Amino acid sequence: MKVNGTPTRTIWLAADGWAVEIIDQTKLPHDFAITRLESMADAARAIKDMLVRGAPLIGATAAYGMALAMRADASDGNLQAAHDALYATRPTAVNLRWALAAMMEALRPLPPAQRAEAAYARAAALCDEDVEINYAIGTHGLHIFRQVWQKKPQGERLNVLTHCNAGWLATVDWGTALAPIYRFFDEGLPIHVWVDETRPRNQGASLTAWELNQHGVPHTVIPDNVGGHLMQHGMVDLCIVGTDRTTASGDVCNKIGTYLKALAAHDNGVPFHVALPSPTIDWTIDDGVRDIPIEERSAEEVTRMTGRTDDGRIETVTITPEGSPAGNWGFDVTPAKYVTGLITERGACPATKAGLKALFPENA
Numbered sequence: 001m002k003v004n005g006t007p008t009r010t011i012w013l014a015a016d017g018w019a020v021e022i023i024d025q026t027k028l029p030h031d032f033a034i035t036r037l038e039s040m041a042d043a044a045r046a047i048k049d050m051l052v053r054g055a056p057l058i059g060a061t062a063a064y065g066m067a068l069a070m071r072a073d074a075s076d077g078n079l080q081a082a083h084d085a086l087y088a089t090r091p092t093a094v095n096l097r098w099a100l101a102a103m104m105e106a107l108r109p110l111p112p113a114q115r116a117e118a119a120y121a122r123a124a125a126l127c128d129e130d131v132e133i134n135y136a137i138g139t140h141g142l143h144i145f146r147q148v149w150q151k152k153p154q155g156e157r158l159n160v161l162t163h164c165n166a167g168w169l170a171t172v173d174w175g176t177a178l179a180p181i182y183r184f185f186d187e188g189l190p191i192h193v194w195v196d197e198t199r200p201r202n203q204g205a206s207l208t209a210w211e212l213n214q215h216g217v218p219h220t221v222i223p224d225n226v227g228g229h230l231m232q233h234g235m236v237d238l239c240i241v242g243t244d245r246t247t248a249s250g251d252v253c254n255k256i257g258t259y260l261k262a263l264a265a266h267d268n269g270v271p272f273h274v275a276l277p278s279p280t281i282d283w284t285i286d287d288g289v290r291d292i293p294i295e296e297r298s299a300e301e302v303t304r305m306t307g308r309t310d311d312g313r314i315e316t317v318t319i320t321p322e323g324s325p326a327g328n329w330g331f332d333v334t335p336a337k338y339v340t341g342l343i344t345e346r347g348a349c350p351a352t353k354a355g356l357k358a359l360f361p362e363n364a
């Protein structure tokens with residue numbers, strides 16, 4: 001996607017050919033800052049502190065973290081240590097496990113002297129695959145968007161609601177849930193996006209709004225509790241979100257609050273779609289509520305907020321009374337029965353075991 005008109009990915013090799021550069025997403029939307037990762041520990045910190053976030057980008061960063069580790073010390077011991085350190089960064093997005101497994105599979109059989117070069121090549125290939133996958137999700141999603149739009153009175157815009165950031169910033173390029181939005185917009189078709197602010201870290205207000213703005217897509221940021229009201233009044237034609245882990249039977253784990261949007265969509269007959277690259281499917285589990293580990297983060301993310309003052313300073317303020325505890329669960333699970341359809345790189349399917357099995361017979 002373009003940043004100030006320049007095509008940009010979210011992760012790339014620095015000009016020196018070995019360090020890795022990322023966009024520091026904790027600084028957006030106020031500052032577009034690039035951060036250099038020089039070690040496995042830098043990559044792990046970038047994931048844990050959410051300089052990079054979003055399931056596919058977490059996987060891509062971990063892959064490059066393995067390459068940085070192999071450049072420093074390609075022994076068997078460090079291979080396993082790097083895997084374990086990166087694996088421990090965030091618990092919910094299964095792409096992390098998937099990317100690390102792909103790296104281990106490529107590197108373990110090699111003699112240490114060949115591992116660094118092979119690791120960089122595999123990490124680059126994973127990134128390119130992510131871009132291809134997301135472009136294909138965009139193609140399949142575009143078809144669904146067109147179908148919904150064609151049922152509207154002629155000339156009306158398509159109103160789409162999304163939660164969190166499942167856009168370009170959450171992947172290497174294109175995004176998952178936002179890929180069909182970009183494709184619909186690029187076709188010159190009329191679209192408007194309701195952007196859930198996504199408390200407590202505000203990925204919608206800070207990141208989705210920023211990237212839609214960069215691309216020129218009409219949008220409106222709304223507090224998280226507005227969506228149900230909009231759906232009751234016919235102001236949402238479809239919802240589309242990403243996912244951090246989808247079970248083999250189609251339960252969808254995504255940013256906290258997704259479940260409530262799915263319930264509201266169900267109650268109002270609004271289609272609720274989930275866009276997912278296949279590395280986000282966890283084929284080892286069926287019951288998302290029971291089996292998906294839900295990340296719990298610092299209470300400070302709830303009790304404090306950061307923003308820009310009118311005179312341009314970035315400040316953090318406390319919004320709760322001193323002494324009030326806060327709870328911060330990062331994700332929730334939307335049971336498959338509330339999901340209208342899954343949009344993958346191989347096409348769309350019902351959120352069922354049979355639906356996923358038909359698209360991915362080799363995994364099921």
Ligand code: MRU
Nearest residue numbers: 053054055166170176242243255
């Ligand atoms: O905590 P985050 O910002 O990493 O959460 C991201 C999400 O929940 C996204 O919706 C999900 O990773 C899908 S991204 C294509």
